[in-house]
Each structure stands twice: as structure tokens, then as C-alpha cells.
Amino acid sequence: MRLKTRVAVLCVGLLASLQVLAADLPQRWVSAGGALSEWVSALGGESKLVGVDTTSQHPQSLQALPSIGYQRSLSAEGILSLRPDILIGTEEMGPPTVIAQVKSAKVRVELFSAQPDLPTLEKNVTHLGQLLGAQAQATQLLERYQQQLKAQQSRVAKLQAQHEAPGVLVLIGHAGGKPLIAGKDTAADWLLQQAGGHNLATHTGYKPFSVESLAGLDPEVLVFADRALSGEAAKAALFKENPILQASRAAKAGRVLELDPTLLVGGLGPRLPAAVQRLADGFYPAKGNP
């Protein structure tokens, strides 16, 4: 009995001291950026999130949180009604007057760059780790992330020395209909390069394509990201809506890969290395693969 009480007191004391430590850190978080919310969750801060924007779709549990709208058309009073200690977002976040109003209500506003490169990511995750009081976890996550990407890079380099990079098209559609093709300067293009694919599209941004030019490019591999359907249903819809694709080399050889469209929003997220690996597996199929 005595011992139990002592242990209990000790526990309470420990807890209290942790609370004191944590008191300086922001406790109620609002995040306005898909990748940022994902990193917060990955760093174990999901319970601190009290609101997210519409681009924060992953992990799925975030969708149950109050939505503050789209990151570029936030509402000051809406955010303040969640009584946050901190608002995080990318430089996309706005409109500027709203951000100023939130700041003047003594809410800490932290901006993170959405630049899709590793140094930026390193800075962002380290900073998030500090704000969440999870520095060690941040370092660990980052190390693993970089290792995975580096391993991918060397693997892709080796494969590219042996085989020619396959010509790929990335189609982003809604239930198969009228897909947009991912060109240069897109997150999809970056993913493709990391996985060792050669993007056949030469335009910039996401643009609609004529059926004829699709047929003319004759991709070896098709990657599709569907916002409405997933899996086999999405694949079937894609070919049903765009029968010309059935004649492509990719369709004949069955080299059609699926990509989660939420990966393509708002900078580099924690799920990217896995996605790169999956794409690379598809680009350079098993024969003689390590």
C-alpha cells in the first residue's frame, strides 16, 4: 500500500514536471498544409491538432478534425474560434490580411517552405520537431527518410545503367474521365524522376491532352492517380473513358501503376519514399532486380 502511494506520487510528480516542460510549447495546433499535417502526425503530434485545412487528407483520421477551408482562403475568425496556440502553413497560406489578423490575436504563425527538395524538408521537419518537443524523433525520421531516398537513387542509377528508362505518362483524372497529364515542374514529375522514369510529357504543369497525342506518345508505363475511385475500379474507368489507351504498349503489357493523388499536394510528405519505391518496382520489373 505504502509503496503504491509512493509510486503514484512519483508518477504524478514526473507527469507534472513533463507538463511544465511542455507548457512552453504550443499545445493547440492548426495546420494549413497537407504535407505539414502529415509530418505533424508522423512526429506524434496528431493529438495536438485541433483543425486542418482541406489539403490535409492524410492520415485519414485528420479528416475528422474541424476543417478551416482551403489554405488560400482561410478565415481569421474561423481559425480563432479553435483557440489555437499556433498556426502552421506554407507560403501559399492566405489571404495575407487574414494571416495578419490571426497574428494580431497573439497566435503564433509559423511559415514553412513548400519547396520540393531535401534541404528544405530537413529544415522543416527539424523545426516541427522543436515545436512539438520531439527533436529526437524528427532526427530519426529524417535519417530514415534520407536513407530510403538515397538507397532508391543508387538503385535507380544502377538500373538505368542496365536498362533504358521507360517512357511514362502520369494521368490524373476524376473517375477516369478527361485526365490531366503531369508535365515538368510538378510533384508528379519529381516522383517520376526519383523512380527512374522518363516523363514523355514536355509541357509544364498539369494540362489536358488530346487523345491523338496520347496515342502518338505510346507510353511504356502508365501511372494514374484518380481522385474519385481507386484500385481496379479506377483502372477500368480509365480505359473505359479513354479507349485509345488500350492500344498503348503500357496497356498491352499490363504496366499500369496506381498513385495516391494526395501525395501530389503541398511539398514532400513522409509517404514519398515508399511511393518512389513502388513506382521504381513498376518501372523496372523483377527480372534480375535486386
Next chain:
Amino acid sequence: MTPLVKPRSLFLGLTLLCLLAIWLSLALGPVSLPLFDTLRAALRMLGLPLAPDGLEQAELILGQIRLPRTLLGLAVGGVLALSGVAMQGLFRNPLADPGLVGVSSGAALGAAVAIVGGSLFGGLPEWFGPYLLSACAFLGGLGVTALVYRLGRRNGQTNVATMLLAGIALTALASSAVGLFTYLADDATLRTLTFWNLGSLNGASYARLWPLLIISTGVALWLPRRAKALNALLLGESEAGHLGLDVERLKRELVFCTALGVGAAVAAAGMIGFVGLVVPHLVRLLAGPDHRVLLPASVLAGASLLLLADLVARLALAPAELPIGIVTAFIGAPFFLYLLLRGRA
């Protein structure tokens, strides 16, 4: 047709409605403030020496967020409805709305240039950056309207029918140009453009408010002075001329006031449809076509309607926000239909 409501009771009712809308707009929001705090903060801002304890948040939300937003709603709603009356009077057609002379599409084009091509204006001073969109929208609206007016003129006469057709042609031209910019835009700018086209009173600040307040007050003071002339114009252009009215000058004034007012409103709050078309109708259904009543009553009705619509816009999905253009159409259109059908029965 005898009016359903006498002018005096109409003005009394609309004034009360407007005051109620203002009060609700200041008192309600996603942050729930105790009514007493709101009242005390409001009184303190009016200069009453009350103790400031515990009022910090209330004052901030009232003074920095809700008050500018309410003022913006009043000005935008009033000036849009007023321009609607002016256009319906000018074209002698109840289907006319401020968009007919190209001011909305011109503003949309200006906005598209600013949003999509914003990075091309590299040499602009930094302080101007936040105002680029508003300035471009305002100038675009003014420019296209001037062009429409110019195209409608021949031999010193303004032909309203030609102007109408020129307006339709230039609107189509401007929309295709907006379409081209939409095609060139990347994902983020595309969404900004889409949201802009749906309008919002979100993010109102005093810096953006002053130009609109000055312009809309000017228009709201000027146009009602021309009520008698607009009444005469209802008879027809030549009849109005025979009554000793300078019809050309009146047309010029109407077009200019609309371009200025709608241009400023759109620049401050984006495209908000429906108000300019339907508010004058509502008032006409209630009070008859006399412009001496119609003009001032439309200001009050437009301002009230927009404030109430904004209330829905900010509360319906709180903490997120609906674009107000969706709300004005969603509430207003069925109500309008109801009035039409009831009138027929």
C-alpha cells in the same frame, strides 16, 4: 399597379432590417463572444470610458475582423443593388444587371491578369503587391465598360441596343481571355482564381476599405438625385428628351456610376452575383417602379441582404468559410422565384 407597401413603411422596415443585419453581423461569428462583452467592446470603441478588463479578445475580433467586414458588406451590397437599378433603368429592361456593360467580365479579366501573370509584374514596389489584384480588377472593369460605351456611340448619340450587344460581345471576349489565363495557370493560382470568381468578404481590412467606402458613398449620394430623370427615361428615350431631359448626359452618368461602383465593389470582394439583378426586382415587387423610392430602398435592401448572406457564409461551415457568391444565389434565387410565382397567382 399599386405598390404592396407604402414607401414610408418600406423605408422603416428596410432600415430596421439593415440595423438588425448590422447588429447580427457584429455579434455573431465562429468565435462565440458573450453578448455583454460584444456590447461593452462596441461601446468602448465608440469612446465610452469603460474598464478594458477582459475585453482584449472581443475588441480585436470586433474591431479588426467583424467591423471592417460589416462595412465592406454594407458598401458592396448597397452599391451592387444601386448599379442594378441604374442598369435596369438605362436599358429599360428588368433583366439587365451590372454585368451587361462589361464591368464584371472586365474586372474578372483584370483579376486573372493579376493572379496568373502577377509574377510578370516583377518591378512593382513591394507595398503595392497586396493591392495589385484589386487595382487590376478595378481598372479592367473600368476599361471594358469604357470600351462598351465607346462602341455604343455614333454621331454623338449613344445607342443603348448597340451598347447592349457590344457588352455581350466584349463579355464573351473577356471570358475567353480569362479562359486562356485559366489554361495557363498552375494549380494554386487556378484555385485562387476560382475562389475570386465566387466572391468573399473574408479578409476585409481598413486599408482596402477606404477607396470602396468613398466611391460607394459618392455613387449612393449621386444616383438618387437622378431618380426623376430615370422615371422619365421609363417612358422612352425620345419622350424623356421631349420632357427636357439631357438623355445623353444621363446615360453617361449611369454607365460611369455603375462602372465605378461595381468596379470598386468587385475589386474589394470579388465577383458576387445575383445581388445587382434581384434586389431591385424585390424592391420593385414590393414598392412599385418609382425610382425615387427604388433607388434608396435598393441600397438598404442590397446591404441587408449581403450582410445576412455573409452571416450564412461564415457560420454554415465554421471554422471554414463558404464563398458568399454561392450563398447569395442559393438563398436569393428560390426566394425570387417564390415572389414571381406568388405575384402571378
